[in-house]
Amino acid sequence: MSQTDIYVIEYDLYGVPKSFVIRTKLMNNVEAWQWASCDAGIAPIPKPGRPPLKRFSKPMAERFGITDVKWRSSAAITWGEV
Structure with a gap:
């Protein structure tokens, strides 16, 4: 099973770091x-x-205090026998 569709998104909301995990195809x-x-x-x-709903662009999000958005693919977990 491929885990390439699970991502971690990190951002700042009014200077406070936030992060979450999301599963999406794109x-x-x-x-x-x-x-x-x-x-x-x-x-x-x-x-x-x-x-589809109206999309929030970078300038629109920045008006509401969101900055420094970064994303990365999550690391694949390899389960092994102990």
Whole structure:
């Protein structure tokens, strides 16, 4: 099972570091800013099967105190016998 679709997003909200883990098929800088906005509570979380919502861009998110958004793929866990 591939774990390449699990990502860690880190950002600052009014200078306070925040981070969360998300599972998604697509991740890039635009997506990271959108999901950071959702995690901070300023953008609604999209519901599956519904029309897409308005996206929060970097300048829009920065107006609400979100800065320094970074994302990375999570590390794969290798389970072994003890």
